[in-house]
Amino acid sequence: MRIDKYLWSTRYFKTRNIGTVACKKGQVKINEQVVKPSREVYPMDKIVVRKNQINYKLTVLDIPNSRVGAKLVDIYRKDTTPKEAFEHNELLQYSKDYYRKKGTGRPTKKDRRDIDGYTDESE
Secondary structure (H helix, E strand, O other): OEHHHHHHHOOOOOOHHHHHHHHHOOOEEEOOEEOOOOOEOOOOOEEEEEEOOEEEEEEEOOOOOOOOOHHHHHHHEEEOOOHHHHHHHHHHHHHHHHOOOOOOOOOOHHHHHHHHHHHHHHO
């Protein structure tokens, strides 16, 4: 089975086309080699998929005939992604709270107009 079809059938990508594009961008590796979307996948291959700033590491256990349900995905692959990868992603999300909230800080052009309108009416 092709790697793009395998990643689609094991629900790593929503569509097969997205999996193909990821392969073309070099975000998919089999046995530490960047692969084309047409590369065949065999049992016991080690796959690394870069998605959402996380390197998902998985081992192929079996090849599905077609797209499988979410509960059956573990039959066809073993996920060996380290937990540190997910923790790093969570830290990035919390760091976004550090930046100022929208609407605070320097006033926008609309805010300045409202302020000018307010001060003109009071005269």
